[in-house]
Amino acid sequence: MVEAVFLGAVIDPESGAVVGEKYLYPEELESNVLVYGPRSYLTSQALAMSAWELGYDVLVIDLFGRFRGLAAVEGARLLKLGDTVAINPMYPEGLDGCDYAELLTWAFAQSYRLSDRLESSLKASLISLYESQPSATPTLETLKAHLEEEVHVPLSVAQCSALAEAFAPLFRRALTAFVEGAGVPLSELAKGLTVVSAEDVVDLRARTFVQAVLLAKALAWARSSGGLENKLFVLDCAEALFANRSMLPTDRRDLRKLLLLEEAQVYGLSIALCGFSICELDPLAAAYAETKVVHVPSDSREWSLFSQWFGLSYEARSFYRSAPSKCAVLKSPVEKAPILVSIDWGWWLLTEPPSYEELRERMSKQGLIPKPPEEPLRVWEDFGSLARVARDVLAELAERGQVSKLSLLRALPQHDAEDVLWVLRELERRRLVTTHISPVDGSVVLSLTELGRRAFSSFEEGGLE
Numbered sequence: 001m002v003e004a005v006f007l008g009a010v011i012d013p014e015s016g017a018v019v020g021e022k023y024l025y026p027e028e029l030e031s032n033v034l035v036y037g038p039r040s041y042l043t044s045q046a047l048a049m050s051a052w053e054l055g056y057d058v059l060v061i062d063l064f065g066r067f068r069g070l071a072a073v074e075g076a077r078l079l080k081l082g083d084t085v086a087i088n089p090m091y092p093e094g095l096d097g098c099d100y101a102e103l104l105t106w107a108f109a110q111s112y113r114l115s116d117r118l119e120s121s122l123k124a125s126l127i128s129l130y131e132s133q134p135s136a137t138p139t140l141e142t143l144k145a146h147l148e149e150e151v152h153v154p155l156s157v158a159q160c161s162a163l164a165e166a167f168a169p170l171f172r173r174a175l176t177a178f179v180e181g182a183g184v185p186l187s188e189l190a191k192g193l194t195v196v197s198a199e200d201v202v203d204l205r206a207r208t209f210v211q212a213v214l215l216a217k218a219l220a221w222a223r224s225s226g227g228l229e230n231k232l233f234v235l236d237c238a239e240a241l242f243a244n245r246s247m248l249p250t251d252r253r254d255l256r257k258l259l260l261l262e263e264a265q266v267y268g269l270s271i272a273l274c275g276f277s278i279c280e281l282d283p284l285a286a287a288y289a290e291t292k293v294v295h296v297p298s299d300s301r302e303w304s305l306f307s308q309w310f311g312l313s314y315e316a317r318s319f320y321r322s323a324p325s326k327c328a329v330l331k332s333p334v335e336k337a338p339i340l341v342s343i344d345w346g347w348w349l350l351t352e353p354p355s356y357e358e359l360r361e362r363m364s365k366q367g368l369i370p371k372p373p374e375e376p377l378r379v380w381e382d383f384g385s386l387a388r389v390a391r392d393v394l395a396e397l398a399e400r401g402q403v404s405k406l407s408l409l410r411a412l413p414q415h416d417a418e419d420v421l422w423v424l425r426e427l428e429r430r431r432l433v434t435t436h437i438s439p440v441d442g443s444v445v446l447s448l449t450e451l452g453r454r455a456f457s458s459f460e461e462g463g464l465e
Contacts, residue, residue: 005050011327011340013319022341024050028291028332029232032265033272036281037295039325041066043343044234044274047293049073051232052193056270059190060234061211065199067236068353076193077363080356081210082200084363088183089213090138094224097130097138103220106260107212110241111205184368186217190231208240215241215271219260222267229268238273242285261288278302291332293341296320310338383423389415390423394448394456397433402447427452 004023012019029051035044045067048058060067071078079085092100105123108114129138129146189196198210215233222228235241264271273289275281279302297306307317310329323340331338383390396411397403409417427433432452435444
């Protein structure tokens with residue numbers, strides 16, 4: 001394990017000349033890190049690489065596929081949710097389920113901006129669910145059923161409607177990222193240098209939920225094990241999870257929701273908050289990060305905040321406005337005064353990353369791709385009298401690739417519309433059919449998952465006469 005890793009060249013603000021080198025030290029990572037501004041995702045990857053070389057296990061939660069460059073590094077892993085890895089948000093990572101309910105409620109509330117009253121009702125529902133299944137791990141499916149059937153927790157019609165609307169992308173089971181059982185536990189994900197990509201998750205709130213639930217799992221793991229050492233979590237687009245409270249409704253500005261950043265630090269978990277707009281990030285979340293690496297803002301609204309953080313004079317602001325995009329201003333427990341650093345981005349950031357086919361092959365060798373069932377899917381046996389309807393729905397989707405729900409109904413006039421819709425819901429629940437946003441016109445379309453294609457093959461190979 002090396003003691004420090006080269007980060008970049010230090011630039012003199014007055015002359016613009018190189019006056020030294022900057023190395024990244026463990027205490028600068030352990031104080032939490034803020035990386036913001038244009039092209040900050042490149043600097044974030046450099047920091048993740050540096051931390052890995054320092055001996056840290058680094059888990060990057062990538063919301064938009066901006067960290068694929070790390071996949072070019074030998075030994076790094078890039079995992080796509082629903083493709084090369086799957087998790088169960090309800091799995092408590094070794095913590096008692098009733099205690100984990102608090103963390104999971106936080107993840108839901110932060111991602112879906114739940115009101116205080118709705119958050120309290122959800123927490124009570126989660127606790128009662130874990131109490132009712134002490135020896136089993138619930139799933140999002142069982143949570144959905146529990147919320148629908150529950151009577152001892154007073155949920156109004158409006159609250160039930162709000163929960164259903166907020167969690168629709170999760171409860172539809174359209175996201176193959178979430179599975180039954182434990183899925184891949186966090187102790188397996190947080191090894192080496194790992195990028196977990198949520199870019200295929202359609203709904204932005206659901207992507208944020210992925211980020212929130214992995215952070216909740218990290219704290220559950222830390223509580224159950226007594227602490228974590230040499231772990232760094234990199235949160236891309238952190239303003240989505242820790243939005244500026246002044247921009248939120250009054251009942252969603254609870255300061256306690258940010259205390260998890262402080263708790264993570266107590267347990268030895270380092271967190272890097274990365275993103276583009278520092279104005280959209282909660283100022284208190286930024287305050288928890290003692291090490292700040294900020295690229296020169298492109299938005300004039302951010303200049304006052306930028307100058308406040310670093311105590312810049314008028315002359316210094318003028319210089320930084322003309323600084324190259326590769327430069328960033330750094331202030332940390334080691335560098336008390338702000339310094340200008342030309343970040344060393346590395347060759348692997350400037351090359352084409354591996355294709356997802358190559359990544360799947362690499363992950364398959366590590367045993368991280370969910371394996372299909374050994375027995376063929378005999379789907380027709382589960383649909384009874386509507387087996388023909390299910391076969392025709394699968395056939396239509398297999399032939400056309402992707403289609404809207406209305407177009408699907410029009411293509412199957414021989415079947416009753418209610419039967420088609422019931423079958424479609426059941427296929428979605430079984431993760432044979434998924435919904436996503438069409439890149440062509442932005443409409444919501446249906447398509448077969450890999451599991452659905454195998455189910456259709458089972459129909460063709462002898463399911464129906």
